[in-house]
Amino acid sequence: MNITVIGASAGIGLLAVEKALESGHDVIALSRNTDALPDHPRLKKINGSSTSKETLLKATQHTDAIVITIGTKQKKGTTLFSDTANALVGISGHLRADIPILWVSGFGVGNSKPFLNFFMKMVICLFLRDQYEDKTRMEKIMEESKLKWEFIRPGILTDGPESDYEVITSLFKSMKVGKISRKDVAGLLIKEAEQPTMLFHYPVPVSRK
Structure with a gap:
């Protein structure tokens, strides 16, 4: 299948690209700078901003799933996430209605x-x-759209190896949400891209360790 990864050059995004390629998928990787991405015959690199409708259209043509892992070092006044959501909703008429968006x-x-x-x-x-x-x-913004979204809500991210983890899909008193490796989150994203099981939910991956 074709998987678009937006925010693909580092962290969870880069790991998601690697995981998707390992699983035999074709990947379209969008980032402001794709130099850190490996060269691969099934990987298409696109340099650009996730807040640009034109760039998003280019990155989501012929895709079967969209994975969004964008981040920013800007601590004050950032609108990156809401601007990206607005841009995505703005091109929604050009997307297949059944495409899962895993954010x-x-x-x-x-x-x-x-x-x-x-x-x-x-x-x-x-x-x-x-x-x-x-x-x-x-x-x-995404909740009020007609897009098929899923928000993965990890706790404290680590650079640890893949681990045994569970996914919590409901909120309850005294729930324990601690550390989770970026590799685990990347694996969950690709797993949900292949077979979405938690659309319109907010899964929380939690390490069992």
Whole structure:
């Protein structure tokens, strides 16, 4: 199948590209700079911004699934996530109606905020507040669209190996959301791209360790 990865040059995005290629898929990788991506006969690289409708149209032609792993180092006033959501909704008429859009959000976004533990609450408050507020706006834009979305909400990301993890799909008191490796999140994204089972949900991958 054809999988588009938006935000493909580092972190979860790069790992998702590698996982998709290992699984035999064709990949369209969109990033502002694709130099870090490997050369591969089944990989098409596109340099550009996720907030550009023109670039998104180019990256999503003939695709069967869209994986979004965009991130930013801008801590204050970012609108990257909501701008990307608006651009995606803006081209929705050109997308196949059945394409799943699998977006890495974060635990603490939207209705999961009250379920944060004290440590994660402090980290987000001190360093990531504006990013998480914009991710909340992004989720709302997508929720109100006709697109088939799924928001993966990991906790604290690590560079550890793949692990034994479970996926929580509901919020409950005293739920424990700790560390999860980027490799695990990338694997979940490609698994859901191949066979979406949690559309219109907010899966939280949690390591069993």
